[in-house]
Amino acid sequence: MLLTGSLHKRPIRVKRSKQELASRSSPPPMATKQGPRRGHRRRHSKPTKASMSEPIPSGPTSVHHIPDHLLELVLVRVGSSLALLRAAFTCKRWRRIITDTSFLTRFRSLHGPHVGVLGHYHIVDPTHKKLSPDGNNQVFVPADGALLDRRHFSLDFLPDLDWELGDSRGGLLLLYRRNTIQRYRRRQAVLRFPDMIVCDPLTRRYQGILHWEEMYNITPCLGLFLLHGVDGCISMSNFRVVVALYAVSHGGRAAPYACVFSSGSVGGWQDSAPSSGGVVPIPELHLISFAGRARSSLYWRMEGEGAVLALNETTLEFSLVTFPSTVVGMLEESSIFRVIGSRSDAVRVVRIINNGDLTVFAQLQGSGEWVVENLVTLPEVATYGLPAKIVAANASYILVTPREENWIVSVDLHTLEVERAHERNRYAGAAHPYELQWPPALQACRAN
Structure with missing residues (x-):
């Protein structure tokens, strides 16, 4: 037999007896608790998976x-x-x-982006419900199943209560001076370029924004909107405010116009980039109404027009978008549709068909094809067979009321249930979602 040792350079021949040679030809004995046999070196080997895994506790697991x-x-x-x-x-x-x-x-x-909705700020319509004694007309309604202390969402920290809620984005709210609303012909409320304020209800911080002096009291506003910062995030130090204006040229031709306010030390008011498609013609002001937002665009309905006015939140350019008549109704119809988003950020349109059915249409991404996503038949007990109209619409629910009446029912878009006793049915104004800021700021502290 040849043995090679670390201290020997040449092999050493060792004589073995016949008994030893016979024992080596037989199978090796089983290992015992005494460990390895004498004469054999124990070399270090890599640990196996069994040795690396944590031992399973013998008691109950959790x-x-x-x-x-x-x-x-x-x-x-x-x-x-x-x-x-x-x-x-x-x-x-x-x-x-x-x-x-x-x-x-x-x-x-x-x-998706709508997973963090904690609730909605509802605007109280004074024609349906009296304002609170302090004059506040914004009410926070928590989302179903959200056990929240409403005091944390109060706006009593603002300098005064003469503010109207205009928009929301993330965990921030955009409000504007209520006294800048004027009455236009046909009793339409028109908003002039107002002073604004952006606030965070949870941290009770706010930033005032003075109106743009060049635009003040010149052109009416189509809407005020709160957007993310240029990097796609939003906070009290990183946001944008877009004001859509109704501009009339010297030739009497009306067209939309936008200006943007950027936060930060180098921010301020500035004109938006000119549209690459040129001037977008629009009808008279009283024929235009805001329809909603979806897929990073804002939409306005124009009565008697075969197209919808759209503003891209990224490029800040206006354009005309054509929706099928099966989705938004025929030109001669007086039906009102709303544009809403979804978790997949797809464009959806909700409309009440003449037979009283509330129908939700969705546009398939990629193909652009429109399909019926949901259909809810409003029961007789909800509208008493009267023609209904949409009061407010968002990705979570729709508020519907019979025409010429003042009671409201809500339709949950997740469960498709029609509810009459829900708290949100008390307010006939618009509803703005309040989302948890993302990513959430988590802080820990020791408690006694």
Whole structure:
């Protein structure tokens, strides 16, 4: 037999007896608790998977024994940002996983932009309901299942209460001076270029924005809108405000016009980029009404026109978009449609058909084809068979009221249920969604 040792350069021949040679030809004995046999060296080997895995506890297991990669799969499927925020307060381990940047990006891409809606700020229409004693006409209604303290969403920290809610985006609100609303012919309310304020109800911070002196009291506004900053994020130090104006040229031709305010030390008012398609002709002011927003665009309905006015939030350019008559109705019809978004950010149109059915149309991305997504038949008990109209519409629910009446019913777009006793039915004004800022700012402190 030849043995090679680390201290010998030449092999050494060792004599063996017949008994030893016979024992070597037989199968090796089973290993015993005494360890390896004498004469054999024990070499270091790589640990196996069994040795690397943590031992399974002999007692009962709990959620704390779930590995991180499996716990991430569970947390990423939480239904809303509010529920995810609550989960982050469970323990340090869960907070470490949830606050990771890659996890938040994955969660946002899976659930879409509307997952963080905590509730809606409703504008109280004084023709349907009296204002509060302090004159405030904004009411926060939490989302279904959201147990929130409404005091945290109060606007009593603003300098005064002479503000009208114009728009919302993320966790911020855009308000404007109420006294800048004037009455136009045909009793239409017209908004002149107003002073504005952007605020964060949770942190109770706000920033005032003075009107643009060059545009003040010259042209009426089609709407005021709050947008993300240039980097796609939004905060009190990073936002934009767009004012859509109704401009009339010297030749009497009307066209839309936009100007934008940017926050920051180098921000301020400036003209938007001129439209590459030239001047977009629009009808008289009283024939135009805001229809909604979806897929980073704002839409206005124009009576008697075969197209819809659209403003791209990215390029700030106006254009005319044609929707099928089966979706928005015929020109001679007086039906009112609304444009709403969805979790997939697809364009959806909701309209009440003449037979009383509330129909939701969705445009398929890529092909542009329109399909019927949902159809809700309004019961007789809800409208008493009277023709109905849409009061407010968003990605979560629709507020409907019979014409010439003052009671409201709501249609939940997720459950397709018609509700008459919901709190949101008390307010006949527009409803603006309030979203949790993303990514959420999580802070921890020790409690007694």
